[in-house]
Amino acid sequence: MSAALPTVPVLHSEWLKIRSLRGTFGALIAVFVATAGIQALACAAVGQAEAGALGEDPLLGAFYGINFGQIAAFTFGASALAAEFHHGALRTTLTSVPNRTRFYLSKIAMVGALAFLVGQVTGLLTFVLGQAFMGRYALSLGDPGALRAVFGSGVYLTLMALFAAGLTAVLRSAAIVLSVLIPFVVMVPFIIGQAAGGAAEFLPDQAGQLVLRLESTGRLGPWSGLGVLALWAVAALAAGWLAVRRRDA
Amino acid sequence: MNSIEIRELTKEYGRTRAVDRLTFDVLPGRVTGFLGPNGAGKSTTMRLLLGLDRVTSGTATIGGVRFTEFSDPLRRVGALLDAQAAHGGRTARDHLRFLAAANRIPVRRVEEVLEQAGIAAAAKRRIKTFSLGMRQRLGIAAALLGDPEVLLLDEPTNGLDPEGIIWIRELMRGLAAEGRTVLVSSHLMSETAALADHLVVLGQGRLLADSSMEEFIEARSTPKVRLRTSDPVRLRAALARDGFELAAADGGRWTVEGIRAEQLGPLAAREGIPVLELSDERASLEQAYLDLTAGHAQFAATH
Structure with missing residues (x-):
């Protein structure tokens, strides 16, 4: 197995691939811009109107922008993988890295590392920038759960990017993955809501966002919720690995 | 060390046998022409050799080693299979740079092969703006990147202008003269006749001929x-x-x-x-080839 682990040259190659595609690199930047930007705008617009203007849970409200940033995270993860299936670019890649497991793990590692880096910066700045507009309702980093939520939001964005990346390796198209995922996180929780007897809390975004809440009410806590999202991501990545290994390129 | 060994190679897609118990060697120091009608299994053989498709049975190795076991494959084998196989959103230089990086090939090689392939002026252009001929040149640049001992080129003259065709012919002859192994598939007989020293001919996935150009024509004239x-x-x-x-x-x-x-x-x-x-009067390669493949062409037109 050790022969198939990522190597520095292959990771470097994967970095150059992401950096050289406008759409993919743009989506990575958009994770920050959308999350922190929309947070700052929302806080500036309604943050001081009344207590709980951004939702009942003030800590979750401090990461309101993540609902938009996660779409960019999906796009980043999906387009980084989809680029290999564009006009059979994978065939060229495999002439330079013929070990498919090494290729896949290296790409996933690079997608994950970049999403984590940008996610952490995004989490911190979203909180700090947003709260700067909240006046007397502002939370500070020293408040209970704040640091956990800042770190957790970065992990959340990373796992969402990896979830999309794994699905794209299976479905081979960013368009298909995004048209499945976006409705999945935007609408399904509303539709099945409470009706499914609490099963909704195990959906990727619902479980993952528990780490952003001051208090969790269901069966999952902040970390176990993030763990459930991690399981979704790992399942998608494993399915992607099987698809990349098995298929003729 | 640098020869290509194909042994009992078989590939089935569903119930179709694309390659059927194929055995031959491609030796260094000469250009081997890889001929056969459409669907004869030429491209499939190359794809199996590179590990892009999974073999059904048999082996395809380079110097006794499977391609997928190389850690620096671009330095061993340069391949041009499909000039379209590149993401159109990248520039030519970026395309070559990520390939080079994966095999620790110095960045200056990227500039060298861009120059050698005659597309240095287009290095900053996105690949989607390239003509077929330019994509072909980019594919050849990628194949030359690692200065490999073995070259696999599938229809390399596709879309090239006459000047480009002469360029690639001389390039391949030069590479073979340096002792490298060169396998070139083509469906153009006059082109192959001007290029190859040795021929491997397939029909319906089977080996029809493996001989020098001279013997091949002589035997059928x-x-x-x-x-x-x-x-x-x-x-x-x-x-x-x-x-x-x-x-x-x-x-x-x-x-x-x-x-x-x-x-x-x-x-x-x-x-x-x-x-x-x-x-x-000697038969042309074309006559000899048609004589051999008559009855093997899966998609031959009916007259």
């Missing part, structure tokens, strides 16, 4: 001479005694089937018949 004479009447009579027939050809020349120049010359001399021109 019936002896025939072409001549000019000032006394066709006496020559006809003389030939008729030995069972040969003088047939009129264009331009005041004559042809005789079943005989070679080294037989006809002395015969005419014995009889004192003046012969003004005399040469053996």
